[in-house]
Amino acid sequence: MNNCLALSDETLLSIEKPERYIGNEVNSVTKDKNAIDIRFAMCFPDVYEIGMSHLGIQILYGMFNSYEDVWCERVYSPWLDMDKLLREKNIPLFALESQDPVKDFDFLGFTLQYEMCYTNILQILDLSGIALLSKDRTWDDPIVIGGGPCTYNPEPITDFFDVFYIGEGETKYREIFDLYKEARNSGMSREDFLHEMAKIPGMYVPSLYEVSYKEDGTILEYKPIYEDVPSTIQKEMCTELADAFYPTKPVVPYIKVTQDRVVLEIMRGCIRGCRFCQAGQLYKPLREKDVERLKKIAIESLNNTGYEEISLSSLSSSDYSKLPELIDFLIDSCNKKKVNISLPSLRIDAFSLDVMSKVQDVKKSSLTFAPEAGTQRMRDVINKGLTEEDILRGSHEAFLGGWNKVKLYFMLGLPTETDEDIAGIGDIANKVCVEYYETVPKEKRNGRAVEVTASTSFFVPKPFTPFQWAPMDTKEDFLEKAAKTKAGIMSQLNQKHIKYNWHEADASMMEGVFARGDRRLNEVILKAYEKGCIYDAWGEYFKFDVWMETFKECGVDPFFYTTRERSDDEVFPWDILNCGVTKAFLLREWKNALQNKKSSNCRLNCLGCGAASYGVGVCMEGRNNA
């Protein structure tokens, strides 16, 4: 236990949720700082309750702390009340475990899970007293390293990072730590250290690359400034997922957080190839974990944490080949322990309904379908395999099983979308209602009506997807489409049983700018932060007007990144990275999409995306090698 907190009792009692800043949680790791060589501060740049819910940090936290010479601690964004207080009292930001200033650490790692966290990165650096720009840093500052999905286009934030780790964290950190120790012992300069880092596979040191632009503002080329650093950076991938480190003693927060349960990652990657989905491409190929090891991890994690719930994690759990065996085991052992099982991302069919009826209260829970689009044509464009028939058959079986609540998720603003596709959303919602009344006779309804919730989000094209070429809708387009969706639902016979939710359009636009942005956005982000933009992912604190004003001041046109048509041969800012799937494959898929042509999934038929070069997972299942 660490009794020496960075803040006084009076201070902690004067702010909201002091539990966010006191560390000492069950399974948090404390080491003797004089007996280790490397201090790593791992940061999720959002509030504690969000950051503590992230699996990736728990994996790396456990892995780093399993090294004798490393002590990894956690840092989250101070909430606004604490932010104000730290600035007023001039208290440097501290890590939770030791409560020592972050600036004293050797590394500060950020996991970048969504674009709207970018100003929070600057908040962390600023409050820590670390130079905001990589070029201004010295050995008095930690090495600032970024990882996570947003690093697959890190260009908008290259000024703030010394290095990005492209790919899965399990593979290269040991090598990085050894290089760091050697560098510090030999008195190497920080610049030389970063130069050496760039030679480790997967490491992208942005300061070692020069970008030149064409007259139309698109990129001409990227050039490494040294001959011995790679011209493209290849994604790191964990090829031995079966033996890779997995934490069975995750930190258990005192307060309720978003993901308040044991998370069991059953596989990585996805075979489905939905064309809007970035994760589906980034984590290819699909690698399943050994079911016996998963059983062991599940039991150990529950014993070590005391959690009352366990959740399976993957992009599409139904594709895990040993799912029935795993679930039978979990139901059996969790029933004994009175532990709940949560099964997100399951395809609704007879098997999953049977399982769900065993682990959930049917009356309270709802079924979730993600058709993503309102018509079969549109679903073919996005390569989403789910058909209307699947939804109605799944609903039918669910209604027979006693469910009466259905959630439907859609996207608006998909490429080639027409009014017909938008009207299709209301149609499907209505058909689900009709299915209920046809399936469940009046006397068996017990007065319960069907409840359908349709939600739409606005589509944001992402790098390394077939839709990376697609123009994005404007805010006005989005709002008009949401209004049409609403009108479509209101015109349905069963409209009073359908609830419609839609997202804010302003934030989607900003996300679109950052997602496919380039280095010219660094200045905008820095300026917006200086003007007080922070917690942009939180609707109530997102200052859209300030952002728009800042774009103007910096002479940057945000629509260049969103609505612009991109030519097939345009050089993208993220082409400096190689995520495993080839640009040729993505382009092929983009063309298929424009012709309403579906593609197969990885298990049925290899599409030759390029990920087979890693030589693992579904690519090696034999029958379908390219």
Added chain:
Amino acid sequence: MHKLRVKFTKTGPIKFIGHLDVMRYFQKAIRRAEIDIKYSEGFSPHQVISFAQPLSVGATSEGEYMDMSVNSMESSKDIKNRLSSVCNEGIDILAVTELPENEDKAMTLTYAAKYRVKIRESLKPDFDWVSEFEKYLENKTLPAMKKTKSGEKEIDMKPMIFDCSFDHKGESVVLLLSMSSMATLKPALLFEGFYKSKGLEFTSNALDLHRIDIYKKEEDDKGEYIIPFICDKNQEKIYL
């Protein structure tokens, strides 16, 4: 089935954890300790545990109580060892005793609580507050406005103070205050009254509170007395 009463401390950083989260902490600790805890019936069963009294956020304690029911156990000592082995965050398990089957919950039996109160260094008034507080308590009545569900009502705090002692050198006071379903006096309310009598503004953050123990009411041939829920045999009974 066995009914157990657990006495524990709350010290160190965990003092900033609120009551509901302390409950959640114990629910997890009980699972980690693999105690054969009794669950309630129903679709979402919960552990049969309850706490004597919430402790305010920021206060420490060496006398908190939790009641729990277990289906089976080796011994109460084994339960104590099991819980101790999984609680190392400032929660020390001091004792576990088995209760008679008809024993009421600590929650309903609670009659009084003893506190050691200090004033935090940075918020200390610029006079000898211990002496002044001692004088304040000598008043015949100590009126205060107590917030209730339906608004505020005037009460007299004096009869709710069972005992007090003053440490002038250590600048602290020890108070034994009523804490039951009938009448509860929180140290903060008493200090608010004291500050008011000195014409000062009071903030509850000023108090450095430590709960020494929680008491129940018993009776013997000499009359009604109070005594901590779990204590040494030599512990003095305080006759009312």
